[in-house]
Amino acid sequence: MQDGSALAVSVGQKTGGSREKGLNRVLEILEFLHTTQRAIGIGDLAKGVNAPRSTTYTVVRSLVEAGLLEMAGDGNRVYFGKKLYLYGMDYVRGNDLLRRGRQEVDHLSRETGETSELCMLQSGRYTIVHSSPGTRPFRISSATGLQIPLPWTASGRLLLAGLERADIEAMVSEDDLTLPDGRRLLLDDFITDIATARATGYCVTSGLVDAYTKCLAVPVFSAPGKIEATMCLVVPIDTSEERTGNLLGLLRDRAARLSIGG
Amino acid sequence: MQDGSALAVSVGQKTGGSREKGLNRVLEILEFLHTTQRAIGIGDLAKGVNAPRSTTYTVVRSLVEAGLLEMAGDGNRVYFGKKLYLYGMDYVRGNDLLRRGRQEVDHLSRETGETSELCMLQSGRYTIVHSSPGTRPFRISSATGLQIPLPWTASGRLLLAGLERADIEAMVSEDDLTLPDGRRLLLDDFITDIATARATGYCVTSGLVDAYTKCLAVPVFSAPGKIEATMCLVVPIDTSEERTGNLLGLLRDRAARLSIGG
DNA sequence: TACAAACGTCTCTTGTAAGAGACGATCGCT
DNA sequence: AGCGATCGTCTCTTACAAGAGACGTTTGTA
Numbered sequence: 001m002q003d004g005s006a007l008a009v010s011v012g013q014k015t016g017g018s019r020e021k022g023l024n025r026v027l028e029i030l031e032f033l034h035t036t037q038r039a040i041g042i043g044d045l046a047k048g049v050n051a052p053r054s055t056t057y058t059v060v061r062s063l064v065e066a067g068l069l070e071m072a073g074d075g076n077r078v079y080f081g082k083k084l085y086l087y088g089m090d091y092v093r094g095n096d097l098l099r100r101g102r103q104e105v106d107h108l109s110r111e112t113g114e115t116s117e118l119c120m121l122q123s124g125r126y127t128i129v130h131s132s133p134g135t136r137p138f139r140i141s142s143a144t145g146l147q148i149p150l151p152w153t154a155s156g157r158l159l160l161a162g163l164e165r166a167d168i169e170a171m172v173s174e175d176d177l178t179l180p181d182g183r184r185l186l187l188d189d190f191i192t193d194i195a196t197a198r199a200t201g202y203c204v205t206s207g208l209v210d211a212y213t214k215c216l217a218v219p220v221f222s223a224p225g226k227i228e229a230t231m232c233l234v235v236p237i238d239t240s241e242e243r244t245g246n247l248l249g250l251l252r253d254r255a256a257r258l259s260i261g262g
Numbered sequence: 263m264q265d266g267s268a269l270a271v272s273v274g275q276k277t278g279g280s281r282e283k284g285l286n287r288v289l290e291i292l293e294f295l296h297t298t299q300r301a302i303g304i305g306d307l308a309k310g311v312n313a314p315r316s317t318t319y320t321v322v323r324s325l326v327e328a329g330l331l332e333m334a335g336d337g338n339r340v341y342f343g344k345k346l347y348l349y350g351m352d353y354v355r356g357n358d359l360l361r362r363g364r365q366e367v368d369h370l371s372r373e374t375g376e377t378s379e380l381c382m383l384q385s386g387r388y389t390i391v392h393s394s395p396g397t398r399p400f401r402i403s404s405a406t407g408l409q410i411p412l413p414w415t416a417s418g419r420l421l422l423a424g425l426e427r428a429d430i431e432a433m434v435s436e437d438d439l440t441l442p443d444g445r446r447l448l449l450d451d452f453i454t455d456i457a458t459a460r461a462t463g464y465c466v467t468s469g470l471v472d473a474y475t476k477c478l479a480v481p482v483f484s485a486p487g488k489i490e491a492t493m494c495l496v497v498p499i500d501t502s503e504e505r506t507g508n509l510l511g512l513l514r515d516r517a518a519r520l521s522i523g524g
Numbered sequence: 525t526a527c528a529a530a531c532g533t534c535t536c537t538t539g540t541a542a543g544a545g546a547c548g549a550t551c552g553c554t
Numbered sequence: 555a556g557c558g559a560t561c562g563t564c565t566c567t568t569a570c571a572a573g574a575g576a577c578g579t580t581t582g583t584a
Contacts, residue, residue, distance in 0.1 A: 023288060068289075084349040087295075088342075088346050122343075281569055282542070316543065316564085
């Protein structure tokens with residue numbers, strides 16, 4: 001149990017010191033490679049996931065043989081393999097919303113010049129599933145696959161719309177309510193925000209994760225009332241009211257086109 | 263049994279009927295989902311990978327929690343999850359060749375109207391990594407991620423160019439030398455083909471995997487002399503000599519643009 | 525050239541997870 | 555309603571993998 005949640009929160013977390021299940025080792029390795037975003041030596045990998053070297057060698061060998069990982073060019077580093085790419089494409093193929101959502105996001109960022117993102121809940125956490133960087137000289141961009149606490153984002157407020165208070169509390173930890181700059185959010189305020197977002201059908205946050213950006217988010221429905229994802233635009237915080245309104249309009253159009261029911 | 267051994271081939275050693283490692287169960291499950299290309303019930307999944315039901319439930323639960331799998335809409339079926347998509351995108355990001363290769367392949371199929379594919383070796387087997395279907399009324403298409411015996415394909419002859427005879431023998435099983443229609447290839451002929459392909463810088467096969475198609479393949483180099491992938495066009499077998507020559511020319515241009523050294 | 529650190533492989537032990545199977549709850553068919 | 559098939563969960567046993575650690579090799583640096 002503890003192990004599961006430790007893994008969920010972060011990979012560099014210490015283990016309980018006892019023996020670890022092989023499957024968990026695999027998950028930790030994958031997650032670690034996802035954070036490093038580059039090939040890494042097996043020894044470093046072992047350190048990174050805090051696993052014994054011998055175990056790491058064994059697990060990595062299995063994964064390389066299976067094609068989930070590949071040895072990188074120089075021969076003693078590993079990174080993701082073709083199999084994961086193929087499975088990932090299978091996921092896209094089987095997921096209309098994602099496939100179309102990617103297109104809409106790409107289109108939106110071309111149309112507006114702003115950074116645009118498609119976001120979803122994943123295992124109860126907020127994830128940027130696809131992002132398209134926009135054309136500003138100084139880009140505001142986020143890594144896809146990044147996990148951010150729900151209360152830090154506009155999208156988070158929409159993704160939780162429709163859940164019971166108890167469910168929301170379960171998904172939000174104490175730490176999640178502390179912003180990067182140290183400010184504290186109140187759970188009640190957050191829940192109020194969620195209700196508002198639900199009622200108005202959009203959510204705008206300013207200077208939440210950092211001091212320079214404003215985030216406009218709208219829901220994407222997979223069925224009437226069921227919010228499956230959000231589309232959002234990340235814009236400079238000093239964007240005028242007028243332009244913000246216009247962008248929100250475009251965003252809503254795109255999201256509506258993507259939604260089923262709503 | 264048939265299922266088990268068929269899977270065992272792609273995943274690793276066949277099961278002796280004894281206890282199976284958890285990691286292997288995971289690999290089998292992923293591979294099975296890749297072949298079905300759709301969400302499947304856990305019970306059926308257990309049957310499909312020839313695993314005990316209780317084990318399958320446990321493993322699937324772990325994978326769902328980790329986000330590698332997701333429960334499909336109705337709630338009792340599973341398929342690939344967002345995590346696999348994210349890891350797959352990481353792979354693409356870290357792999358210039360694949361990223362650019364996809365573009366070239368897409369362009370080529372638009373330009374020629376024919377089915378175009380990017381192929382690579384994976385764990386010593388031939389894999390269609392990306393394919394773009396072309397515009398003919400009756401499309402000739404292959405599933406991406408499909409594993410085909412090397413001797414059945416034009417690309418296979420190029421991908422093995424530069425290997426020692428012993429290495430080639432190790433990669434090719436007896437079964438691989440039997441074509442789908444029952445004809446047998448001779449290993450020596452295959453090795454001669456490889457040498458020829460290497461010398462001429464392309465390979466054309468006619469009516470090998472089926473009676474209707476011709477396959478034109480050219481190498482993609484990742485370093486001087488190192489063939490990392492192939493690009494190929496799949497065309498009707500009655501395509502004229504002249505058009506075949508023209509297509510081959512286009513193909514070589516595209517592959518050259520993709521190659522580093524050569 | 526010598527030394528330290530990291531690499532890759534092996535062996536052996538023991539904690540633990542894979543699997544058999546039972547259980548009640550649902551489902552679907554007649 | 556009655557029946558069989560499948561579902562999802564649970565318990566318990568033991569076969570086996572996770573891990574500690576030793577070993578020889580390679581790397582790099584003083």
